[in-house]
Amino acid sequence: MAAHEVPLKEYRAKLSNNRLGLWLFLLSDAFVFAALLVTRFVLLGDTRPELSQGLGLGITALLLVSSFFMNRAETEMAHGNQKGFLKAILITFILGLIFLVGVIGVEWQLAKSHGLTPDAGQAGAIFYVMTGFHAFHVITGILFIWIVYRNGKRGVYTAERHWGVEAAAVYWHFVDVAWIFFYPALYLMGTVIG
Amino acid sequence: MIHFVVVGILTLLSTYGLYMFVLTNEILLPIQASEQAIAIDNLFDLHWLLISFFFSLIMVFLVYSIVVFRRRKGDEGAGEHFEGNTTLEIIWTIVPLIIVLFIAFRGSEALADVERRDPNAYEVTVIASQWNWQFEYPDGETSSDLVLPKDTQILLRMYSQDVIHSFWVPEFRVKQDILPGGEEYIRELRITPNELGDFKIRCAELCGQLHYSMLADVSVVTESKFEVWLSEQSDICELDDITCGNKWVEKNGCVACHSLTGEVIVGPSWLGLYGSEVPLDDGTTVTANEEYIRNSILQPASQVHEGFNGNLMPPSFGDTLSAEQIDQIIAFIQSIK
Amino acid sequence: MNKEIVWPYLKRFLIILLVCSVLAGVGSEIAFRVQRNNIDRGPQDIELIIPAGTAAKVAKGQAVPSLPEEMVFIIGDVLIVQNEDSETHELGPLLIPPGTSASMPMKEVDNLALGCSFQPSNYLGMEIKEATTWETRLLAISFVAPPTAIIAFLYSLAIRGIDPNEELAEEKKK
Amino acid sequence: MSFFKSGFMRGLIAQIIGTVLGMGLVVGIRAILGLEAWSSTNLEILEPIIVGGALVGALSFLIGVGVFSDWFKWTKGISTVDHHDPDPEKPSWWRYFSVDFDHKIIGIQYGVTSLIVLGLGGVFALLFRIELSQAGINFLNNGFFDLFFFGDTNPFRHSGGADLYNSFMSLHGMVMIAAILLGVGAMSNYLIPLLIGANDMAFPRLNAFAYWVNVPGAILLVSSLFLGGFDTGWTGYPPLSLRAPLGVQMFMMGVYLVGLSSIFGSINVIVTVIKMRAPGMTMFKMPIFVWAAFATAIIQLTATQLIGLSFQLVMFQRLLGMNFFDSVTGGNPVLFQHLFWFYSHPAVYVFVLPGFGVISELLPVFSRKPLFGYKWIAFSSMGIALVGFFVWAHHMFTSGMTAYLRVPFMYSTLLVAVPTGVKFFSWVGTVWKGKLRFPTPMLFALGAVVVFLVGGVTGPPNGTVATDLHLHDTYWVVGHFHNTIFGGFMFPLFAAIYFWFPKYTGKMYNEFWGKVHFWGMFIGFEIMSLSQMKIGLLGMRRRIADYDPALGIENAQYWITIAGFVVFFAVLIGAINLIQSARKGKIAEGNVWESRSPEWQIPNPAPLINYEKPFHVVGEPYDYGIESDYVDMNPAPLVGE
């Protein structure tokens, strides 16, 4: 959307609208995550499902690192460094993908093999709904990052005009922060049941 | 100034009229048949007064303005110019606030009265299930009507077997939802009936198709009558099979779903059932003999009468009915021709 | 958002919230006194009487209606068991000869099933809870104070708005 | 240019194709997983298939209608323009049936859809009201309705009168609420940019999306009727909703889509109000409606997520066996109620705040006087909206929730009476000593005040726990909320429709039929709702298909039904009047109501670009009676501009 035909002044005005809009959307989304946490504490109290600790720690670390690279990507773009930007955002994309595979491809299968299926009581329900909701956000996030990457390659963004990159970054950080609340709630708090 | 005097007088008159001649004169509430109802009705009275006042206040000012200040023909001018008055605004924020605090206080007092516990309360277990009420007395007597002694606090301990229901007798005023889910979800309600008479329990939470007909009779009787009634309710029946069968059918609420007249409520009617050929939903037919009927009671979902829903009838009768009782029920069904 | 703009509003809101919390605390305490349910009460002595003939009934496997199978206490309660039966009874650590009584203080939150000779099941379930405590009170305040504070804050703005310039000037004076 | 090529028709066709594809997809997945892939009678197998179809169908509608087109271009790095000029080759109505970014078009789209949906909800109400006009099940069980649902072989057929009653009643509630949300969207989208001097909303594409997502939402909602209906009420409490017919899935999905509309619409409103006001328009110089819409948007933005989540969890539990709410196996049904009401209580203030805004907007114009206590009214809107977040459990006083918490919730509930009272007193202050004129919009505004007053003062008895123990789930509550909804939404909506009629049509409505509409609706409605409250106190429960004649309320029931018909026909007369006037009415030129507001300083109907040149705010919005202006339409350029 590098609409160069729009004068910079207008672009800036639009940019500030966009920023506010995005933050409002995240505020709204945060309510879902908060409500899921409430649901978790009401239904499971001080118990938690049995999950693979190593894997949990691993993917959490991955996601945090990906956030770092996302930040790099945005900074590079702001300085007009096209190459650095592409590299950093590609890494973010790959890390995000690994996280997704880690949750859905590995953790879900592991849990299933331990008998923790979606219909296995509250623990199963909570586990799948929380990770599932989060994974849905991760999927949209990496799609978004992929689009930004492709557009970046086409040279759509410049140092002054890269709202797409910024939006992807803010969204990705949000997904990351949401996980920072989910991770302890699922993996660390309370005693294991089942 | 004269405007305010007139409006003030009109407001008071209107408040008085509304309160005296409409809200407390008309019969608005059913009769008061429990001690809890007294506290609640007193609170209602306070509300009627406040409603009368605030409704009159706003309406009188509004109607007065409409009548007195309306634009006269040909007058194109503007109204008197004032933009607000902070003192007034503060007053009409603080005064309602104080009233609100007062209502909240009276409200919690009334709630405390309603919930007042008598340690010697007489305990009755209420079991609600889709469209049926069942009551269990302390020594195991069960009944499908609720009979209560007058002037004793009754502690109802209530649970549901399927969805949420709600216990309500308008004359007692109080209401409590009944939740499924065992011990943890048992909810209590306390009632002290203080009027003799017959009332109705009306399930007040939407519970599916026949919610509207989920009623049960309540009788408040004297202590001595209550003792007599209770002794009649035990699970012993020494009469002939058909009469006893009829008793179990009434007690277990079968007739909520099965008519004896050929009319279809939600289950098949029992009229002429015995010995007939019953089409099943898998396309086969069976003869409705003892075997079939017993199976229909113990495992309702197994042989489903065509055109009916096999999951509606509770599968729990096998646990609550003894083998002898089932035999007697079958004898009873057999007798309905 | 500019810090200079937000802070004066925040400051006023926080002060009002504080005041409202105190008021809410007082109010809810009054409501509490009015309310009183079984776990919101001070510690009490609770008496349990084992009636005559209990042992005989229990031996036949019958329950004694006046003896509960489950009891709920709050911390600080003292259970006093009085034995009016003709035989010695036991309840957990207590040994109660006929005609005497023994007592048991409730010290901590627990859910017990004590061995007991006056129940056909041989057990008496006891749940010891904390009396409705600061937690419930806090919860109550957290539902009452914010809405009150919101209203008070908004109308305080209508009465006297915040002028950021004025605030800044004042800051500078200091 | 044929109607069948409009975006709307393309969307519908796409939805049909998408539904089939979606069903195929689920069948395919089931086949791959080795499950029984298809059955036309086994509802357990059919349910995921139909839900999958509905989901893909709804998405396809949106793609087909074209709301995503620009965004798809963005993903390819292609830039697009915000404003398409109307295609001169297409007739003028064309734009209303296709994706358009102009806020005025979108506002009208919302408004017309709202009225259609309202009519539908009204028909459902009349159908079940006929059933209630007499004791005994005697109307809905007649053969006509069986035909309507395709006879015996339909696995989704309704099983008799009471079942059909429950579905009509539940659908009435939800469809009407959808109508309200659409109506709120109509008012805020049409009015906000005009009132604050912007040429459009901040995000025109998002705005179009927020409108169009309602259409498949409404289609799904109504389709529930053909899939067994849902006998749960609009509240959909589990465990009942876990056992309800398949229709409940369509209901929940429909609500979800309508909820998405609220969320995205509110983002637009907030950003527009904060960022796009005309020069000189500080927050306290905005027209008062904008404050109300702003407060509304705060609720819609945040709370809506929770009804979405609570309904989704029920859907997951039905489809995947994830147990959240079935207490027999460890779930918690009360949790659902908390999640649900955390949205649905604040939502009732979504219904009324824009209406309050309209009342505050109209009273000064027709009293020729300033609005009394502008700031107090503005802050009251915010107060009602924010305090509304703390009162949800007053719907659950009998639910078996934690008993002690009922007291703080009782207090916070009653607290809402304070800011609402401030509004009422300020309105009275506004008309006091004015020179009142009574054209139709003013009648509706005054009617709204009276009707909402009845609804409002019947709130506190619900709010105190002890009295609510008697009132909960009775027709008293039904009377209470019809009054608040009619007073806070229906009357103000019509006030707004009549008031701004010249602005969007350029014509004048017929005053006589407008007044007939008002009086029919006002009198009919009060007979209906006061009787409802009365029978409720006497013991008439909500949501019952039949009642006990022994309650002695048959007469009142009969009159409620008659009055319901009166309301329906009054609104119908109003609608015909509007359509006729739009086609053949007198041309209305200029500032019809002598209003100070900026939208009346531009020609009727509002031109394509609202304000060719941004105006400056130079005075107070409601200074009637003073020789001054609110806005300067031809400002001298500012220094440096």
Ligand code: HEA
């Ligand atoms: C349009 C929406 C709307 C509005 C604005 C309101 C406003 C209020 N509502 Fe209502 N309500 C509903 C829509 C609405 N409600 C709906 C749809 C339901 C049913 C949901 C369902 O179950 O399906 C419901 C149900 C409902 C219940 C649950 C009843 C039950 O099911 O048991 C309660 C309980 O507290 C309640 C209370 C209130 C209160 C206190 C207000 C207050 O905001 C009212 C404040 C206004 C005034 C009080 C009048 C003006 C004020 C003055 C003149 C000042 C002085 C007054 C005093 C000091 C008292 N409402």
Ligand code: HEA
């Ligand atoms: C906007 C909200 C709204 C509106 C307008 C109405 C309008 C009406 N309502 Fe409804 N009602 C609800 C919201 C609403 N209701 C809700 C939320 C419930 C709770 C449901 C539940 O319990 O789950 C409910 C429940 C409810 C009940 C209780 C049912 C029960 O508990 O069993 C009853 C009973 O009398 C009732 C009656 C009526 C009647 C007779 C009207 C009449 O006023 C209807 C008259 C008709 C109209 C106002 C439509 C006119 C429109 C046109 C003619 C279209 C013209 C336009 C074009 C052609 C473009 N309603």
Ligand code: CUA
């Ligand atoms: Cu049981 Cu309604």
Ligand SMILES: [Cu+2]
């Ligand atoms: Cu509410």
